[in-house]
Structures are given as structure tokens and as C-alpha cells.
Amino acid sequence: MRIIVPPIKSQGIKTKLVPWIQALVPKVSGQWIEPFLGTGVVAFNSGFRKALLSEINPHIIRFYQSIKDHDITPSSVRRYLENEGLHLSKAAENGYAHFRVVKERFNAHKNPLDFLFLSRAGFNGMMRFNRNGEWNIPFCKKPNRFRRSYITKIVNQVHDVACLIQPEWEFIVAPFEKIIPLATKDDIIYCDPPYLGRYVDYYSGWNEGDEEKLFDFLSTTPARFILSTWHHNDFRENQMISKLWSKFNIVTRDHFYHSGGNIENRRAIVEALVFNFPASIKKHNYGIEPKPEQLLLLKERSTYIAKQLDREDVI
Numbered sequence: 001m002r003i004i005v006p007p008i009k010s011q012g013i014k015t016k017l018v019p020w021i022q023a024l025v026p027k028v029s030g031q032w033i034e035p036f037l038g039t040g041v042v043a044f045n046s047g048f049r050k051a052l053l054s055e056i057n058p059h060i061i062r063f064y065q066s067i068k069d070h071d072i073t074p075s076s077v078r079r080y081l082e083n084e085g086l087h088l089s090k091a092a093e094n095g096y097a098h099f100r101v102v103k104e105r106f107n108a109h110k111n112p113l114d115f116l117f118l119s120r121a122g123f124n125g126m127m128r129f130n131r132n133g134e135w136n137i138p139f140c141k142k143p144n145r146f147r148r149s150y151i152t153k154i155v156n157q158v159h160d161v162a163c164l165i166q167p168e169w170e171f172i173v174a175p176f177e178k179i180i181p182l183a184t185k186d187d188i189i190y191c192d193p194p195y196l197g198r199y200v201d202y203y204s205g206w207n208e209g210d211e212e213k214l215f216d217f218l219s220t221t222p223a224r225f226i227l228s229t230w231h232h233n234d235f236r237e238n239q240m241i242s243k244l245w246s247k248f249n250i251v252t253r254d255h256f257y258h259s260g261g262n263i264e265n266r267r268a269i270v271e272a273l274v275f276n277f278p279a280s281i282k283k284h285n286y287g288i289e290p291k292p293e294q295l296l297l298l299k300e301r302s303t304y305i306a307k308q309l310d311r312e313d314v315i
Helices: 015-024 058-068 072-092 093-109 112-121 147-166 176-182 208-220 239-243 292-308
Strands: 031-035 050-055 168-173 188-191 223-231 250-256 270-274
Touching: 015 223, 015 250, 015 270, 050 058, 050 176, 058 112, 058 147, 058 168, 072 093, 072 112, 072 147, 093 112, 112 147, 176 208, 176 292, 188 208, 208 223, 223 239
Parallel strands: 031 050, 031 188, 050 168, 188 223
Antiparallel strands: 223 270, 250 270
């Protein structure tokens, strides 16, 4: 099964864990609901025709809505990155001068293409904003970051996302407290909140009180849900597992993150999926199996979008 990788990057992205997550998703007749969209990698590989996708980070929602509306296309991304990449390669301070230009422009005007640039040119794939909602990650110190091959890779990712976004997918800016109550018994909710004690680069922060509130909402939803979190690593355990989530079913999987400023965050970690429905699977490192609807949707949508976009937009 080919995994669609989104053009937006951030720490903790679930690309390698997507098959594992999707293998657990039960058959439901309703919609896919994701209150912590993040990069969108899980949603884009979900295989659902109807989805409610939410984030409190307005820049993520604006970017993907622009793709859905065809305001951002593969060809417009290519032209933009070629132009900005050229300026970056020739800028003073080994490229940093132009990175600041784009950052200041983004903070002033919130252009989604500038957001894409910062996501791909920021240090260590991180995404962080200050209290004023301004981009707060420094340059990756690579003035030749946007080489032709790298631009083509990003353009292809935009094309893939455009192929998968459905007409009935709704992108909205809202907190999880507003989204989870909208779910019905026929829906599936997937939550990937910030990992308490590991990643704190969420748009407005994340603390134990937030996790407890999320637990309360998921404990009372009529929908089925899957929650991604961490279980333990070589140093410590996630105390929220025993305090909150052990009430539900849990499966785990070994994983390794290459991101993070601390060596503790660069070691192996045991990921956990918490869910509220029965599943006949192994508790640890269970196998994966692509679902027919995921493969069908990718094929159908690719054919459809190829007819809608200009030939120059199709990679």
C-alpha cells in the first residue's frame, strides 16, 4: 500500500505508523472525524469519502482548504518554490536574510504558500508559533534547500493531496471541544493530540488539564474512537496511560523518532493506540493490511482530479 505523504512537515508526523493505525479502523457508515489534523497524513490515507477535519492552527486549515478550492495547485507551488528558492540561494547570511523576509511576510499576511515554505525550510522539521501566533522556528541553514528534485517532491505531494481531498471533506478551525460532540454513533474519531511530556510544539500549548478534558469528551462520545499517544520509552512511562487511558483497549508498537532536540526524544519509543471498540488483534506489533476502500478511493480520485486540473498541474 502506497502511503500518501503530505507537503506540510512537523515533528511527530505519523507517516510510518499510518498502516498500523488504519489496520485498526473499524467499518463504519459515517464520517472520519479528526480534531487534531496536524499534517493530515492519517486523514489523507483514511479512505473516507466524508470527513470533518479540524485544527486550532488556522494556517494548516487555510493551506488545505486552498488546495481543495484549487487556489493552490501543483503548478503554482512549483512556480512559487522555484522563485523563493532562487532568492534563498542568493541571499545574504547564507540564506538567512531571505528566510527572514518570508517569515516576516507570512507573519503579516498569512499566505499559505509562505507557510509551506517555512514548514520545509524551518529547523529540524519543527512547527512552533509564539503567543502572538507568529512563526517562531529558525532557518534550517541550508540556502540550497529548494533544489529542483526537492521542489518536484513537494509538488508531487501537493498533487497527491489534491487527488485525495473529497468534495465532502470539511476543513474548519476549531478546538476538539467543539468537534467531538458533533460525532454520531456511525462515525469514527481519530485523535492525535500533542504527546504530553514529549512534544509541546502545539499551536497553543498542551498540558495535563487538556489531556484530562480530552479523556472526558472521548469517554462520553457515542462514536468509536482511536487515540494516538506514547506508552513508554527507555527512560520513563506515560503516566496518562495508567491515570486515564487504561480504561479503554490499548495496543502498542515499537517505533523510532529521528526528531527532537533532546537525545531522549531521539530514541526508540513504544507507541500506543487507545480505542473504545472490540478488535481481535495482537496487543503489540500486530500486522497491517490495506483496506480495499483506501485503494479504491486513491484510484478514483486520481482519475477525477486529472480531468479537472490543467495538464501542467498533473505530475
